[in-house]
Amino acid sequence: MTRRPVTSVDVARLAGVSQSAVSRAFSPEASISPAMRARVLEAAATLNYRPSRIPAIMLSGRSLMIGVIVGGLSNPFYASALEQVAVSLQASGFQVLLVHVDDALTLDAALNQLASYRVDAVITALAIGTRDTAEALSALNIPAICFNSRFVGRNISTITSNNRQSGAMAAKIMRECGVRFPVWLAGPARNAASRERRHGFFDALTDHALIDHALIDHALTSDTPSPHPILELQGNDTYESGFNAMRDLLDRNFRPDGLFCSNDLMACGAMDALRDHGGLACPKDVIVIGYDNIPQGAWHAYDLTTFDQRTEKLVDAAMDILNDAFRPGAKALSRKIVVAAALVVRRSTAKAPPQVR
Template identity: 55%
Template sequence: MLSGRSHMVGVVIGGLDNPFYASALERLAIALRQAGLQVLLVQVDDALTLDTALDQLASYRIDAVVTSLAVGSQSVVQALSELHTPVICFNSSFVGPWISTVVSNNYGAGQIAAQIFIKHGVTHPVWLAGPAKNAASRARGEGFCDTLKETSDCFGKLVRLRGDDTYQSGYNAIRRLLQRGLRPDGIFSSNDMMACGVLDALRECADLRCPDDVIVLGYDNIPQAAWHGYDLTSFDQRTDQMVTVAMDMLNEALQTVNHPYSQTHTINAQLIERGSTRTGR
């Protein structure tokens, strides 16, 4: 597949404290090795975007870049394109010459989350977003809020909170909400790490239980979501399929030597319903 090339692919990693990224990295590394490629790991501090890896990527002789991170801006699209090296991303809202992305259907999952809220008769919903520059989080929130606005009176009571994708930020966000005397009956969190913090805060700060008092949904379906202490309903990004598509894109990109390759492929997330929303247990 890589005749006349270095046989080396740069894998940009960040945010490994989140099990989703660790799982994606493991699957990527296995798939690349099975394809006979060497893996060069490039560590970045920013867990959301490739922006901080530009200088490192430019200094290595690599045939391509594969990463679970996103491109953060149009200026970075231009800089990456000037490298003339195929880049395959996960959940990037920016693409361009030489840059492709495999995305979870974040907006569609947000719509499904809103429909679950409506089904459960939620009257005081909460949307817990990730960092503002997290494009996937923004799309989830847009799908969720747009659907509530179009189909439910509860949109008028929607509370928007923001965390930084960590457990502690989810815990703190809900603790502060409860301290203000507000009691939600439905919470959609942009990721599972924050949702786990949400569940602990609900129990410890207000003695609220799921799903009797409040329903909670997360995103990523990390292993902790299935733990008995959380039993969290979540959206699975189907990482195996994302990696398979990314490898197909990589193969095609490397076959089109000296020609920019750019594709976007969307994969529907799978709802994994557990006790945090399942009634009648």
């Protein structure tokens, strides 16, 4: 039989005080004599009583709970970001309410769940998928902070990596390494960060190469190499999708000499396919660049050049927005903050050392 939870009535009876005295004893600013507070706390310890926060929430209208929306935790980047967010929130006196969604890209699926809890704010590494979702999130009338989302609006702020500039830097490295057949391995189509990285990469290469789909088709069907085709492969941010996309490309007898991947997990998968199915060595035959700087990328088997999103900077920016939103008299915030990614150079681009300026 399940025991009934200990209540403030039980504590009051054991301590020989009123129930309101128990409430005051657990309120630091309440008026109560030191002797009575000590008697109440002693009784509470005897009964292993923990006060409920619900009455304080109902009185103040503030729970100090922050809804943290997660998905795609198979990617070490998201797991690391979640840990840093949780640590920062707890250090600032907030409680974390974790909400998991199956869709690793959008928080659309979490809206109904969010509406049923009295959270004071939402933080998510998942992007807002549609304008309708952004409007529905604004209607909750609480601060919402998203990472790498293209939508902003009333109460919605976004903190992004400088994805487009990083894509341009990846193109610069490939030019310096003498790459003739660059390949872009994209994340899911709805991934706004992946699209921005692609734009930066393609735009920078367009300045030095004619992007012509006929040339790409020629490279895939002819033994005579064509100058500067830029081939795009589709992945879904997983190791398996990177492996499969590269394996399928090699099966079509195309040999890339440069690969930029939307994230590190796909880059690791693609590197394994290059070795196992193409007999190609990195960086001797192919240089590879990833994004996120996950721990696996530094493993000896990959030694992957990548862009570090500097998660600590992203989280610091989120906490600044959150603290500003809770200042007395604060109005609804809508900010867009860009945090510069840091290039981490490793052996996968060692054909020629990139000149970073």
